Amino acid sequence: MRLAELSERSGVPTATIKYYLRERLLPPGERITATKSEYGEEHLRRLRLVRSLIQVGRMPVATAREVLEAAEDESLSQNARMGAAVWALPHGAEPDEDDPHAARAREQVDTVLRRMDWSHGQELGDTSPAYRMLVAAIASLDRLGYPHDTEHLLVHARLAGELAVADLDLVETYDTPPERIEAVVALTVLYEPVLLSLRRLAQTEESGRRFAE
Amino acid sequence: MRLAELSERSGVPTATIKYYLRERLLPPGERITATKSEYGEEHLRRLRLVRSLIQVGRMPVATAREVLEAAEDESLSQNARMGAAVWALPHGAEPDEDDPHAARAREQVDTVLRRMDWSHGQELGDTSPAYRMLVAAIASLDRLGYPHDTEHLLVHARLAGELAVADLDLVETYDTPPERIEAVVALTVLYEPVLLSLRRLAQTEESGRRFAE
């Protein structure tokens, strides 16, 4: 398939595909002559994934490249690749080291990890982007004076645990390691808006139930 | 307090505060003389909220203004203001009308709303930003060929429902309507990264448990 057809089938402008090729988000097509390259179905699939990461996941192009590179890094084991890919996902603001709010948040996060018996989180601690993202978010809540007692966080953590079980069940429907790695990345990113919009719908529902006049 | 002190106490540069004032994200201070304005504690609080919406919630400045305006629109009832504020929150890509994937997603969403007995969602349907956000997200999953059967969505919906109950419990700890409205906005936005990072931590945990070598 030519670049034009790849563009037509994906709905992505040719100029943008060229840009992605340049940025190494998409592997080059098979060079036929100096002016013709052939692209396959896997290019189409990859292109759609890239678009999803960038448009649905609102991920910077550079980050998407890191995620994809980690996902296919041949030097890593399957498990390490999965971890590396999720590791590279965007993770918002970093906590401020010399902030008393951040310090309190850190303590609280550690308590939650302990109570949930999440040993990986405890071991990885501050080196994990997700951990730092959580600390920064809770520090913000603290700074604004919003309640976030440990019990309340544990409710969220428990629900997050249930979500993770459902997500991983889905990943396990894929048989081969490469498929699984791509699935983890795609499902982690693509289910985020699903979850957030469901939460807002549920909030509307619940708030209507409680505060209806 | 002066602009300089407001800046120091919030950690936001004076130039940026001036920008927010110009963009009407922050009400003007009380004008003392032509060259002096007085800002109060409520300005500090508002400034921190704005920063959280923009930096934690990664919300465009224009959107933050709409949210805040809706939240304090005197012409609306308390409930309507709450709805309007959440309504104005950013909601990502819109679904493509002539896309068969979007059509299928829409059906599936309607089924979920029916099964969850979420009547507000059913009535509001396509006019609700959260509904459209959900349709767009599921359409993306569909386009990429990832599984998202109704049962799986229902798991997410049920968990979202539990989250909403916990969230609204927190809102109800506030006694006055204005506080509640601000709390809904702040908690909706500020708990999103909390939820997403907990989910990633839980995924790491669960994936380690399943795929450990």
Place this chain on the structure above:
DNA sequence: TCCGTTGGGGAGTGGCACTATCCAAGCGAT
């Protein structure tokens, strides 16, 4: 009175995701 400081406003900056243009090299119809 003098000079540093303040609030205000307009113009500029930097980052980023594209996108428009150009060019040389095919390829297809005549």
Place this chain on the structure above:
DNA sequence: ATCGCTTGGATAGTGCCACTCCCCAACGGA
């Protein structure tokens, strides 16, 4: 064979947006 259209590749914009710089006039303490 040739003329014109298309293709892939490279370079230089473009548009948006969240700031940020700079200047000015008006204080106000020494």
